[in-house]
Amino acid sequence: MSKDNLRSQYSTFIMADNLYGIDVMQVQEITKALPMTRVPLAPKYVKGLINLRGQISTAICLKELFQIESKRNDEVMNVVCRLNDILVSFLVDKIGDVLELEEKDFEHVPDTVPRSIKQFVKGVYKIPGKLLTVIDTEKIAQRIQEESKQATMNSNA
């Protein structure tokens, strides 16, 4: 099989005018903004708990996690994923189409991208007119679990 024929589907969304994508297989569903219950003392990127038809999902603000400065607080959509059996909803500004992209357009993340974002990114797709940043949900899961471990240790100390 040649490299050109490898195709993957991505569920895309927009945050602070940038286009991001998550492998469509990892996305459980996309919903509109739902009422949230704030979790006091939780990390800043945990925006709250959402009732997803009886399941409780933890809302994570990707902009906060990526340390993207944004004046507007206009996350209105939830991208619901299951990370290592934890149900999370990524809060994003706007939902894009599901794009089928070819492997040949894939690039690694250029070094100039800020580390705070780069650590969660798999790579970049060059699509006509714009660039699509592919998010590595594994890395996000790893990061939040590490932070939780750290916090547990701190609270025990």
Add this chain to the structure above:
Amino acid sequence: MSNSNDTAIQEFISEGNEIFQRVFDSLQALEKGSKDPELLSSLYRDMHTLKGTAQLFGFQNIAKLAHVLEASLDPIRKNNLSISPRLHECCFASLYLFGKLLTNVQNTKSDHGFTDEILRMTTLLIDAATHQFEGEITIENESFTGSERKIDFEKLKPTAEVELKSEPRKLKTVPEANVINLKNDLLSAASVAPVIAAESAPVQEVLSLNAPEATIRVQVGLLDNLMNIIGELVLVRNQVLQFKNKHEDAELLGLSKNLDVVTTQLQTEVMKTRMQPISNVVSKFQRVVRDLAKELNKQIDLTLEGAETELDKTILEAIKDPMTHLVRNSCDHGIETPAQRKSAGKPENGHLLIRAFHEGGYVIVEISDDGKGLDPKKLIAKAIEKNLISTEQSLSMQDKEVYNLIFMPGFSTAQNVTSVSGRGVGMDVVKTNIEKIGGTIDLNSTLGKGMTVGIKIPLTLAIVPALLIKTNGENYAIPQVKLVELVRVEIDNHQSSIEYLHGKPMLRLRGDLVALIDLRELTNKNFSQSKYEDTNIVILNAGGEILGLIVDEISDTADIVVKPLSAFLKYLTLFSGATILGDGTVAIILDVIGMAMAANINTQRTKEIDPSLSLADGAVKKSFDAQEFLLIDVGTNVTHAIPLCLVQRLEEFSLKQLEFSGKQKVVRYRDQLLPILDLCELLNYSKPENSKEQPKEVESIVVVQRSGKFFGIKVTEILDIITADCDIDDTVCDRVGILGNIVHDQTVIVIVDILSLLELKQHGTNGLKKNQTSQVQSTQLSSKNNIERIKSMSVDMKSKKVRVLYAEDVAFFRKHVMKVLNGAGFEVTVFENGAKALAALDKSYDNQFNLILSDIEMPEMDGLEFAKQVRKRNKFNDIPMIALTTRFKQSDIDAGVKAGFTSYMEKLDPEKLLKQVAEIMNLNLEDIRRAEA
């Protein structure tokens, strides 16, 4: 054929374990002398089943052992004999061998090994069996060795069909004694099973032998899923019900009602599938105790009560280890060796009781022993030695606090470390494990008499009753089990307010200082508030420590479905989970222990565990004379009070609930009619002039009980509860129904004699029945006569000196009765419980007391025990004893009379009391009769 089939083997093991347990139980019952022939038959059947299935799976060793055991029991069963002790012991031994073999199967999927033991055991069994049948020795011996040999060979593989078929044939050639023939018939039937086993049909037959009831095994995971889905259905149902309230559509109304009913049914039924009798856990203790007793050279009987009480399977699993620990503890540390027990004057057999019962949505499991109990002195010494507490701390500790020391990490009182216990870990783990499932643990002990550990556990983990509160606009839920009470502090109300100690808010709650923590502060580190005004406080019990949580708003109570927080938020120890409320919003569940820890409150320093105990405990802590009063407003400008010990409940009824029976206002209350009496009218106060204001939407009702009947007392407002330790001053008593006044916080409070008022009212209505024309006025007159009568009686009694010993724990009654008796010229000495009274009685000189009055329900030693103890001492046999109590059922009276009380009467009825005393003391009976006429 089946070794590859893991699930099948798993089935075999779980069935084997079931059989194992059942056989053990039967053997135990037989040992205790049960003559039930069904026991032996079931034992026999079980062995037979085990043999069949073992052969099916190719476990020849198990099959062999089962066969020999079966064969040994057969003649006994057939001839209806009782099992000999020797054979019995062999049966136990072989059962243990079964256990080992089963474990082996579980671990290695084969039952190889233990060949020698099996051989020895079979020989022993046959020996024991033949020994019991001396008359048939030869035949039996032959047959048994014969059969044993047959099963012993390696060729007895289930796959070797020919060999198996040959077995019954060979057996049939054994010389014919009745016993043997019958057995052979059965044997042949059994051994056919493995032959056809390849077609798997007989498996059913074998199983059906074992399971007479129609049951199927289901994976627990499946039930868990089902439970979760039901949980969600319940939430959807709640949402539909809320939606329905907003829309007045008749069809929707009907449909949602149906949905409601069906969902509730479904929920209860599915809950039932997860419920298992507690016997699944506790019956195993028979074996544990038996083994331990052997190992420790003690004699211990275990009694199980309420083993059929059902609990959620998850909880059952969770309490298994803690309970095993407690049982082992009792056996090892609690119950003494027979020699020690004998010298302590106890029966040589120690007794362990495990009791399970339902109480208010919880299951309570009590493990009590009659061993030596906890020694507070030893505990303190140990705790000081281990630096767990300081010497000063130890001085101020209550016994209960001392007992709870054993729950501290690193504490063990056993002198020697034994293989059973004593390594200093355990009780703290027991406590944490019980608390983890939302339970509480409580400990009671009497030195030399034994101790009782009570575990209070919720029925199910999945659905918990909770209190919903709001803070910072967010909903939070607090499990009800942690809840003690709700307090509202209002700035205008000078009765109680928040005080500050080094900047930290504190609340005085009925004489106790309660540390307050603010939920806003806990959930927001930058938050600080220096002054509180009107405040809602939730009083919580954090592992025994009482704390007050300041919240913005108290919303409601609800049954919530607990869902865990995401794994990466688990480190937030303030929260124990989340739940979805009826309106679909998510509420976070607060973890009371976690909050206490966040506020640096030490939850290890346990005071009292059961919130229900905290009141009783508090009462003891307070001074001897402290009394609690319910402050009420009756529409006059003077605050009135009712002794709290008389108050059953405080209720609010809406005007809609009020109905009339004749002219009497009533409310339907707990399946009976509750008459509503206006205190203002009872006391004959005139209604204030400005009472033209609209009647209130809800009426505040104080429910009191008299002679087993409830009465609702309507008051204008319920104000507060205070603790006052001053005397009731009865110099000013301007009307009937007033006991006197007390001064509290520089204000005069009028104490209402509610029971007399009720009696007056009742007499009044009786009078009305007899004589339609009589007026309320006349009742009042007659009551005045009553008072006069009492006074005249008193004068008569003064002629003979009556010296009364009176035991009563409630200060109010103590004072009241004392006043009545003193008024009649008696000498009264009071004690706050039976133990103290008894001690005083023992020290008294001859004829110091010539009458004993006692309450029934008292701490330390209750009235019944007190009476028994008094009657035990022959020299006090002549002193009449009167029980003064509010318990007035016939069974209570019988119990009282049995314990040695001369008579039994109701508290707070001065006239009757004096009459009774006079009667018993032979005082001027003539006068009283005259007075009655």
